[in-house]
Amino acid sequence: MLGAIIGDIVGSSHEFNSIKTTKFNLFDKRSRYTDDSVMTMAVVEWLLDDAEHSHKVLEDKMVKFGSLNPRAGYGGMFSSWLFFPSGIFKDGKRRPYNSFGNGSAMRVSAVGWMFDTLEETERVAEISASITHNDPEGIKGAQATAAAIWMARNGKNKQEIRDYISTKYGYNLDRTCDQIRPSYDFDVTCQGSVPEAIIAFLDSTDYESTVRLAVSLGGDSDTQACIAGGIAEAFYKDIPAEIVSRAMRLVPRYFIANMKRFYDAVNYHPKYIDMEQKEKQSERCTPDFIRSLAPNEIFVFGSNLAGMHGGGAARIAVDKFGAVWGQGVGLQGQSYAIPTMQGGVETIRPYVDEFIEFAKKHPEYKFLVTRIGCGIAGFTDDEIAPLFKEAQSLENVWLPKSFR
Ligand SMILES: [Mg+2]
Numbered sequence: 001m002l003g004a005i006i007g008d009i010v011g012s013s014h015e016f017n018s019i020k021t022t023k024f025n026l027f028d029k030r031s032r033y034t035d036d037s038v039m040t041m042a043v044v045e046w047l048l049d050d051a052e053h054s055h056k057v058l059e060d061k062m063v064k065f066g067s068l069n070p071r072a073g074y075g076g077m078f079s080s081w082l083f084f085p086s087g088i089f090k091d092g093k094r095r096p097y098n099s100f101g102n103g104s105a106m107r108v109s110a111v112g113w114m115f116d117t118l119e120e121t122e123r124v125a126e127i128s129a130s131i132t133h134n135d136p137e138g139i140k141g142a143q144a145t146a147a148a149i150w151m152a153r154n155g156k157n158k159q160e161i162r163d164y165i166s167t168k169y170g171y172n173l174d175r176t177c178d179q180i181r182p183s184y185d186f187d188v189t190c191q192g193s194v195p196e197a198i199i200a201f202l203d204s205t206d207y208e209s210t211v212r213l214a215v216s217l218g219g220d221s222d223t224q225a226c227i228a229g230g231i232a233e234a235f236y237k238d239i240p241a242e243i244v245s246r247a248m249r250l251v252p253r254y255f256i257a258n259m260k261r262f263y264d265a266v267n268y269h270p271k272y273i274d275m276e277q278k279e280k281q282s283e284r285c286t287p288d289f290i291r292s293l294a295p296n297e298i299f300v301f302g303s304n305l306a307g308m309h310g311g312g313a314a315r316i317a318v319d320k321f322g323a324v325w326g327q328g329v330g331l332q333g334q335s336y337a338i339p340t341m342q343g344g345v346e347t348i349r350p351y352v353d354e355f356i357e358f359a360k361k362h363p364e365y366k367f368l369v370t371r372i373g374c375g376i377a378g379f380t381d382d383e384i385a386p387l388f389k390e391a392q393s394l395e396n397v398w399l400p401k402s403f404r
Contacts, residue, residue, distance in 0.1 A: 001040060001044065001109040001110045001113060001230060001233070001259065001262065002233060002239065002244070002259055002270075002272070003109070003207060003229040003230050003231075003232055003233025003234070003239060004036070004037075004040055004106070004109040004226045004227070004229050004230030004233070005033060005036075005037045005040060005226070005229075005247065005251065005255070005259075006211070006229055006239065006243060006244065006247040007036075007210075007211045007214065007222075007224075007225035007226040007227070007228060007229025007230065008033055008034055008036040008037045008040075008106070008222045008223070008225065008226040008229075009027070009031050009032065009033050009037070009222075009247045009250055009251075010026050010027070010031065010211045010215065010222075010225050010229075010247075011211070011214065011215050011221035011222035011223070011224060011225035011226065012030065012031055012032050012033070012034050012221075012222045013028050013030040013031050014215050014218075014221040014222075015034075015073075015220060015221050015222045018186065018218035018219065018221060019215065019216065019218060020181055020182075020216060020217075020218045021216055022209070022212040022213060022215075022216045024212075024215065026208070026211070026212075026243065026246070027246050027247070027250075031250060032250060033072070033250060033251050033255075034072050034073040034222050035069075035072040035073050035074045035075075035078075035103070035106075036106040036107065036222055036223055036226040037072075037226075037251065037255070038065050038066065038068075038069045038072045039062060039065065039066075039103070039106065039107035040106070040107050040109060040110065040226075041065050041255055041258055042058070042061040042062040042064070042065040042066070042107065043058070043061070043107050043108065043109075043110050043111065043128055044110045044258050044259070044262045045061045045064075045065075045258060046058045046061045046128075047110055047111065047114050047124075047262070047265075048258075048261060048262060048265055049061075053124050053127050055127065055130075055131045058127070058128065058131050059094055059131060062082065062131075063082060066082040066083065067083075068252075068364045069364065070083070073222075075101060075103060075188065077097055077099060077101075078099070078101070078103055078132060081094055081097060081132055094131075096130055096131060096132055096133070096134035097132060097134075098134055098135045098138075099132055099133040099134075099135060099138050100133065100135040100136075100137035100138040100141070100189050100190050100191065101133065101138065101188050101189060101190065102141060102188050102189065102190050102193045102194060102220065102223050102227070103132065103133060103138075104128070104129035104132070104133035104138045104139065104141050104142040104190060105141035105142050105144070105145040105190055105193075105194050105197075105223075105227050106223045106226045106227060107128065107142075108125050108128055108129070108142040108145050108146045109145070109146070109149055109226075109227075109230035110262060111124050111125045111128055111142075111146040111149075112125075112145070112146040112147070112148070112149025112150045112152075112153065112230070112231075112234060113149065113150075113153065113234070113262070113266050113268065114266060115150070118147060118150050118151070121146050121147060121150040122143045122146065122147055124146075125139075125142045125143040125145070125146035125147070126139050126142065126143060128142055129141070129142035129143070133190075137189065137190045137191045138190055140169050140170075140190060140191075140194075141190025141191070141193075141194040142190075143169065144165050144168075144169040144171060144194055144198070145194060145197075145198075145227050145230065145231070147164065147165065147168070147169075148161055148165055148198055148201070148231045148234075149230055149231050149234045150234075151164065152231055152232075152234035152235035153234035153235075153237075153268075158202050158235075161198075161202070162174075162202055165198060171191075171194065171195035171198065172195060173195060173198060173199055173202065175199055176199065176203055177199060177200055177203045177213045177216065177217060180196055180199065180217055181216060181217055181218065184196065184217045184218055184219055185218070185219065186218075186219050186220055187219050187220065188220050188223070193219060193220055193223065193224060193227075194227060196214075196217055196219065196224065197214055197223075197224045197225075197227035197228040197231075198227070198228070198231065200213040200214035200217065200224065200225075200228040201214075201228045201231045201232050201235065204228075204232060206232075206236055206238070207229070207232045207233060207236050207238065207239045207240070207243075208240060208243065210225075210228050210229060210231075210232035210236075211225040211228065211229050211232070213228070214227075214228035214229070237270065238270075238271075238272070239270075239272050240272075241272055244272045252296065252363065252364050253363060253395050253396055254363040254364070284395075284397070284398045284399065284404075285398060285399065285400065285401045285404060286368045286369055286370060286398045286399060286400050286401075287368075290316070290368060290370075291320075292320075293321060293334050293368075294366070296364060296365055296366055297334065297365070297366050297367075297368055298331070298334055298335060298336050298365050298366070298367045298368065299313075299316070299317055299320075299321045299334060299335040299336070299368055299370070300335070300336045300338065300355065300367050300368060300369040300370060300372065301313035301314050301316070301317045301323070301335060301336070301337060301338070301370050301372060302314065302337075302338055302339075302340040302341075302370070302371075302372030302373050302374075302375065302376075302377060303317075303323075303328050303329070303337035303338065303339050303340070303341075304328055304339055304340070304341035304342070305328040305329070305339045305341070305342050306326070306328055307324065307325060307326040307327045307328040307337070308325075308326075309323050309325060309337075311375075311376055312375040312376055313370045313371075313372070313375065314337070317332075317333075317335040317337070321333055321334040321335040322334050322335055323335040323337065329351060329354075330354075330358070331358070336355060336358070336367065338351045338352060338355055338372050339351055340372055340373035340377040340379070341376070341377050345373075345379060345383050345384065345387070348372075348373060348379075348384070348387060349387050352387040352388060352391075355367075355391075356388075356390050356391050356394070356397075359391065359394055359396060359397050360394065362396070363395075363396055365396060366396050366397075366398065367396060367397045367398065368398045369388065369391070369397060369398060369399050369400065369403070370400065371384070371400045371402065371403070372384060374402075381400070381402035381403060384403065385402065385403040385404075388403050392404070
């Protein structure tokens, strides 16, 4: 399922910018994880936490991960289903909407890893699809993808996979990427994209060539590479460490934790899972100068209760990171204020505690704490650092070197 997430990230730069070649940089400045990865994470947690495989729990997980990642590029109907169900259902209760989009196939990869039998794999793939994609094609797309992953990880060869999927699901897999590419176009239906993604895998020689082939078809490239990459991971059982670590720098920490928990649960221990660039505690240090932030980063600065962000880091927070004049405490834009000007060190503690609680509740953010209180407020690093003791171990909090 990591192979699916990497495929999503690699394909993301080309979703609306299609290319017809396998020669491109796997990662560029637009590379990001999208809805494919977010909903894959929802399915992962569902499989781990709900032995009944109920739609109720799956819905909760999809809403949870969707809310943590509201701008991941969801399709129109799915976005309404997820965020505004009362806009499409009179009673506001979410229900399936007969979709045959490839959303059912892009989120299913973990199902292919979870079960001992192909029958159970296909049964649960259907449940995972039909919460939204209850059209027969929507269900088939998920089942075919999960079945291919199950077969690949259980040692079936490509011919066996090709025969089974084409016979059972009626997909035409007797084509090659070179035959498909010239006339292929953006297609988000299952029937118009899942067979092509499977063919990208069948034509490949390793994990990397799979995602390159999937993107090179020039369609819905993140989803194509996600579906194909999920199968390729199961088949080749190897993803180059460099590709893993590049991609893992672009996903939230809780994605990685979820993946590890899942691989543990299915007793699969790929050597690449520990290859991610996980910063050690001592390495999670806020840079001295912060000029820009990634979308998930929050600039934590010292303020005053009146929210007069006139100087120092507070000024930068206002000028660059969305701090609000007059707001002295808490999250504002991509910044977070901790007041430091109201008295002694002990008066700062409750606000730091509040910040730490906030950081724990928001694993999707990475907090870059600056040397709060050590500028205009006049405290020393030695006075302020102990307030952040509990934050030392939080994986989403970066502290100034002098606080470590
Ligand atoms: Mg996407």
